[in-house]
Amino acid sequence: MKKMFLLLLLITISMVCHAKEPCTNKTIVRDYQFNINTQPYKFTSYLCEDKNKDEDEDDAIFSTPGILEIHGKNFNKTFKNVIGIAGHRGIIFSQWNDKHKPVFFYSLKYTTAYIPIIIKDNNIMIKCSYIELTLRTGIKANYSYCGDLQIVDDGFGEVGIGFDKLIRDFYLESTYYFSNFTENKESLQYKKFDVFIGKIDGISFYRRYSSIKDYELNKYTIIIANKEKEYRFKPEDDVYQRIVDRSGSQAFIGLDIVDSKGNIKFYNKKALSALLNKSTIKRNITSYIQYDEKTKLYNKPSNRSATDMYLVKHDSVTILDEIVNKGNGFVDWYKISYNSEKHGKIIKWIDGNAFFAMREISSD
Template sequence: MKKILLLLLLIIISTVCHAKDPCTNKTFVENYQFNINSQPYKFTSYLCEDKNKDEDDDVFLTPGILEIHGKNFNKTYKNVIGMAGHRASMFTQWNDKHKPVFFYSLKDIIAHIPIIIKDNNLMVNCIYINKSLENSIELNYSHCGNLQIIEDGFGDEGFDKLLRDFYLEAIYYFSNFTENKESLQYKKFDVFIGKIDGISFYRRYSSIKDYKLNKYTVVMVNKEKEYRFKPEDEVYQRIVERSGSQAFIGLDIVDSKGNIKFYNKKTLSALLNKSTIKRNITSYIQYDEKTKLYNKPSDRSATDMYLVQHDSVTILDEILYKGNSLVTWYKISYNSKKHGKIIKWIKGNAFFPMREISSD
């Protein structure tokens, strides 16, 4: 009987020792350790360059494997990370912020998807997206939905299904200030990016150079005050699954330590109410034809006065087209040599370069 038991034990040990390794040719091996929920976890990720891999089992042309080991948690994930054409999904940490994330890229989009371990499952919830536009500016937005369990074979869509279109892209596409205009070289200016009811949001650039380098400070304002977020913070505009301007519900702020805090309209209003800084939003006319001035936001209130390209104005208010993010009218203040300080209205396309309008 003992011989039979010993034989069975040897068979079991032999089977375990010769169990198929999930990958024999590992490349780009990365090891990380993170504390999640006060528990240490070891993450090992690598690409699998096996020549005889079963392609039917892999979503990626160059598949990867993610191993996670912790207390009562030992799992291996396939078809979650890897590379396929223009698409790549890798495990890493978010900048130097020591936060475990999936790094996702697809052509002009990169995203960070923070990892959650809950109920003995690997899960994701939010995605933080940076999108490069035609004018070289990066667009930052975020989307959070239901917790999703990450399993082997995440599906043909992979993380693609977590991406959402961003309704404010038009604002950025039309921002394209002339780089070689001497009068703009060393002056700050603001670019409108969105609005939640009475709160408007701008990107403040200290110069054309910073504009091209995508260095800015996010400023929010009401009609009287402004509040400036820290330049070192990463600011993402949080959107939800609604159309038009209603999709924009607040901001996600990622500080230098990697902490993420969501600010809804109520919280943002509280920040503005505490601020002592007077609103001072300025920008430059981009339209390369004469920009008419109006007494009211109406075509029937046109005056004989006008502005020209690169005139600097102070933006007092803006009116969005109902249902989307396009600005139809701006209320502005302008210091005229002939008339002194004047307060009038201009059409929204005054801040659009004419070549962008003509290309549509």
């Protein structure tokens, strides 16, 4: 009986030791030090490429699994199935650019995201994701999404849940998804233009490019404007459009501004209105026609009010207002001002597609 007891004890110890057997083939080992809530924490991450390591594990998530170790005062935790590589999807522990914030960095095809880590109640938690999409024009668009505060548990990276719940498909790409501002004329090389990106109530949002070169470099300043004023955010700030789970223009609820120090501030429509009220800059939103054919001018935002006048590609106009389709978030009509050599200053309406390149519209 004593021998049987010793044998069972030996088997139990062997199983526990096997279960806690460390990774023997660590690759891409990274060490980070962060102060969170005034407390220092050490983060160590690595991929575990042990052969046959996970063959017998039913809960294996990643084809190349990773391990994340976090150590601090009275805080020592190890996570698996949180970071690693699975097909085209990769999740690694990193820091947010030069902002020195601990994040999970998520990558999938044309989508990347920074998911900041929160330490609260002795748990690792996440809440928001800051997402960068590469559009088919090659231009990058920033969005942010915040859900419920979630505890990061072992196995959190399971396919279909976990991080994927914070990575949303967004459909507010609107004008700049189609816009293709190619340099077809020498006069356009240094021509400033703005691109409409969204609207909350009476506040419109634009990207301002100082030249074709800046457009190609994805270098821009975010502008918010109403019919009278505009406000320009600092060009060195990272600006993210905050999105919620609704469709069309209703999904766009505000902006997340990430300054050069990594501080994040969310501006809802009330805060954005306050910025506009403080601004003394007169609205001056401009762009130029991209439509390959003649663009008709209308007296009203209606197809029944067409005039005999028209604009052609590369004509520059000042955008006075826009009417957004509530269903899909696209602009149906723009109210514009144009300086005509024949008629002087004219104020009319044009179809929302005027700032789309025709070949881009017909390519689908």
